[in-house]
Amino acid sequence: MKKVLATALAVILTVGLFSGCMTQDEDTMYISVISKGFQHQFWQTVKAGSDAAAEDLGVRIFFTGPEGESAIADQINMIDAELAKGPDAIALAALDTEAVLSQLQDAYNRNIPVIGFDSGVPDAPAGQIAANASTDNEAAAALAAEKLFEVLEDKLTAATADSPVVLAVLSQDATSASVTGRTRGFVEKMAELAAGVNDSVAIRGGLSSINKGDANAAVIVEVVVGATPDITDMTNAANGLLNTENLASVFCSNEGAVTGLLAAINAGASVPDGVLLVGFDAGAAQKDAVRSGLFMGAITQDPFQIGYQAVALAVKAARGEAVADIDTGAKWYDAGNMDEPSIAILLYD
Amino acid sequence: MTACATVDNKHFLRLMPTILPIERKKSMSDFAKKIQLQKVLAFGALVILYLFFAVMGRNFTNTATTLNILAQSYFVGFLAMGVTFVIITGGIDLSIGASMMCSTLVGGLLLRNYGWPLWLCLVVVVAFGTLVGLCNGLLVTRLKLPPFIATLGMMLVTLGFGAIITNSTTMRYPTNEGWFRSVFLRTDNNSPTGAIWMLAFFILAFILLNKTKIGRYIFAIGSNEEAVRLSGVKTGRWKCAAYVICGFFTGLGAIFYAAMYTTMIPNTGNGIELQAIAAVVIGGTSLAGGVGSLSGTIIGVFIMSVLRSGLVSMSLPAPYQTFFTGIVVIGAVLLDIYRTKKANEVKRVK
Numbered sequence: 001m002k003k004v005l006a007t008a009l010a011v012i013l014t015v016g017l018f019s020g021c022m023t024q025d026e027d028t029m030y031i032s033v034i035s036k037g038f039q040h041q042f043w044q045t046v047k048a049g050s051d052a053a054a055e056d057l058g059v060r061i062f063f064t065g066p067e068g069e070s071a072i073a074d075q076i077n078m079i080d081a082e083l084a085k086g087p088d089a090i091a092l093a094a095l096d097t098e099a100v101l102s103q104l105q106d107a108y109n110r111n112i113p114v115i116g117f118d119s120g121v122p123d124a125p126a127g128q129i130a131a132n133a134s135t136d137n138e139a140a141a142a143l144a145a146e147k148l149f150e151v152l153e154d155k156l157t158a159a160t161a162d163s164p165v166v167l168a169v170l171s172q173d174a175t176s177a178s179v180t181g182r183t184r185g186f187v188e189k190m191a192e193l194a195a196g197v198n199d200s201v202a203i204r205g206g207l208s209s210i211n212k213g214d215a216n217a218a219v220i221v222e223v224v225v226g227a228t229p230d231i232t233d234m235t236n237a238a239n240g241l242l243n244t245e246n247l248a249s250v251f252c253s254n255e256g257a258v259t260g261l262l263a264a265i266n267a268g269a270s271v272p273d274g275v276l277l278v279g280f281d282a283g284a285a286q287k288d289a290v291r292s293g294l295f296m297g298a299i300t301q302d303p304f305q306i307g308y309q310a311v312a313l314a315v316k317a318a319r320g321e322a323v324a325d326i327d328t329g330a331k332w333y334d335a336g337n338m339d340e341p342s343i344a345i346l347l348y349d
Numbered sequence: 350m351t352a353c354a355t356v357d358n359k360h361f362l363r364l365m366p367t368i369l370p371i372e373r374k375k376s377m378s379d380f381a382k383k384i385q386l387q388k389v390l391a392f393g394a395l396v397i398l399y400l401f402f403a404v405m406g407r408n409f410t411n412t413a414t415t416l417n418i419l420a421q422s423y424f425v426g427f428l429a430m431g432v433t434f435v436i437i438t439g440g441i442d443l444s445i446g447a448s449m450m451c452s453t454l455v456g457g458l459l460l461r462n463y464g465w466p467l468w469l470c471l472v473v474v475v476a477f478g479t480l481v482g483l484c485n486g487l488l489v490t491r492l493k494l495p496p497f498i499a500t501l502g503m504m505l506v507t508l509g510f511g512a513i514i515t516n517s518t519t520m521r522y523p524t525n526e527g528w529f530r531s532v533f534l535r536t537d538n539n540s541p542t543g544a545i546w547m548l549a550f551f552i553l554a555f556i557l558l559n560k561t562k563i564g565r566y567i568f569a570i571g572s573n574e575e576a577v578r579l580s581g582v583k584t585g586r587w588k589c590a591a592y593v594i595c596g597f598f599t600g601l602g603a604i605f606y607a608a609m610y611t612t613m614i615p616n617t618g619n620g621i622e623l624q625a626i627a628a629v630v631i632g633g634t635s636l637a638g639g640v641g642s643l644s645g646t647i648i649g650v651f652i653m654s655v656l657r658s659g660l661v662s663m664s665l666p667a668p669y670q671t672f673f674t675g676i677v678v679i680g681a682v683l684l685d686i687y688r689t690k691k692a693n694e695v696k697r698v699k
């Protein structure tokens with residue numbers, strides 16, 4: 001009997017615990033936001049953005065995500081559970097597109113719009129993703145080109161075929177859509193800006209589809225791709241790159257490239273005088289490099305906007321309005337502004 | 350459904366007339382009552398939990414949620430049914446989670462890289478699980494390793510083996526195409542076919558545990574292995590059988606796991622064994638051995654799934670689910686200890 005009483009008491013207490021924190025309002029629009037992670041500061045900032053959007057738009061959201069990038073089963077459970085709750089829309093950053101195909105089909109059949117955010121749901125069946133809220137990688141990298149050009153303009157104007165200037169891009173691979181997008185964005189913007197001040201501009205290196213110009217041009221934008229994405233190969237590529245004659249700048253198109261370059265420098269490779277280094281994304285090592293002035297600066301994505309726009313798009317889609325992909329933007333940070341609150345929130349470790 | 354799962358009295362008494370005093374018959378029925386009580390409590394808890402979430406959760410009682418609760422119960426259910434046999438012998442099998450993942454990886458490898466037909470791959474999946482169970486059984490009975498250590502070792506072996514053979518790459522089972530998911534998960538019009546399989550194998554396991562010689566020896570070994578051995582029974586053989594049965598059900602569970610998630614990643618699957626063992630314990634099977642029931646195990650499995658789906662329906666983040674599952678497990682084990690103590694008191698008073 002005591003046991004029955006104890007159990008009953010426990011249940012009553014639990015009910016009380018929950019009833020306190022639950023407010024059930026079926027009329028408010030309900031959006032499920034399912035991320036690729038949760039603990040990482042990047043995702044915490046995405047969540048802050050989603051919460052802000054929910055506040056602004058007067059909707060209820062539930063932000064959830066698995067523990068890590070390999071927890072596909074957990075993410076599927078989360079999507080299933082959210083679909084069962086009958087949300088008005090779902091925002092999703094899928095860990096694996098193929099694994100969620102039946103969930104996407106289910107959402108599609110039940111007219112629950114799905115919005116991709118961050119990396120979204122790449123290669124999803126046509127029509128099953130209403131729109132994406134993600135960083136336009138080309139535009140983000142172009143921002144790095146503009147910042148570098150501001151400093152290097154005189155040098156580029158003065159360059160001749162006899163004393164050329166090499167602007168390098170260190171790229172971790174030549175296949176992933178996000179990394180090649182950034183490489184292309186930087187290279188094309190830089191070539192365009194340089195062409196404005198110097199007649200002789202060439203693009204050469206590992207991304208052959210965009211190569212152009214003479215071998216002995218005055219301004220050379222050179223793409224260096226590691227043999228493999230491994231840290232050791234990236235370090236080797238960075239070593240070779242720092243020995244390039246007439247090097248003026250290096251743009252690392254993702255955190256992996258930055259790590260390789262920093263590893264090379266830590267192992268003793270010297271950065272020639274006047275060579276400017278620019279990174280992409282954040283991470284503790286890169287932030288230190290920017291703070292110490294070793295890096296001129298870096299580009300960061302805007303996870304807050306990613307979260308905000310994902311919810312905003314989901315609300316629009318749920319109301320039946322037309323939605324289109326949104327560029328959530330990118331920000332430049334350097335030793336001067338990285339501690340400002342609006343920037344610091346975007347820089348994860 | 351609540352067939353009591355203690356030792357068949359008549360058989361047990363014939364088996365060991367000298368060891369058990371006649372009063373035991375009385376204490377056995379008290380004992381049986383205690384188990385019934387635990388099962389009634391567990392079932393009551395399941396009903397209360399369900400009603401609670403039905404009131405508090407969002408769309409908790411709709412078809413989609415019900416299907417989710419069912420679907421999440423299949424693979425854990427098979428694992429839990431299998432490990433019930435081992436736990437009743439007084440042993441434990443920690444390898445079931447990793448072994449299940451490894452079985453799906455073996456099947457997926459044959460399917461994707463060697464182009465075997467799917468049905469044959471599934472046969473191999475079950476066979477592989479059974480083989481791991483046999484290894485466990487032999488390690489425990491022939492080499493006399495403690496079950497905890499033997500199965501912990503096999504857990505690591507299978508975890509590593511799965512990653513080695515697949516070269517740490519992801520293996521995929523058919524998602525929307527073909528018959529795989531309609532046969533083992535649910536059909537296109539949402540008939541939960543997996544539940545039919547689970548019911549069928551529940552009946553099979555029930556008969557095996559309660560109506561056959563194997564089942565009776567498994568209970569007897571769990572109660573007093575030495576006594577059974579002294580009565581001239583080759584206990585090792587029957588104990589080994591429990592691990593093989595567990596392995597067989599693990600292999601079956603692997604099929605339903607593959608149907609549920611279709612994307613198999615090497616080096617994952619840790620912790621699934623604890624879900625299954627927790628469900629068994631919640632269902633009133635004693636970790637000390639000798640006492641247990643399959644219907645209790647199934648109730649335990651559903652308590653876990655209802656809890657998981659329910660907390661999500663209340664929009665509580667994942668860590669809360671882990672937290673409350675832990676509370677439920679501790680509560681169930683406390684009940685188990687309390688019950689065992691009570692049962693012993695009864696015996697002493699006599």
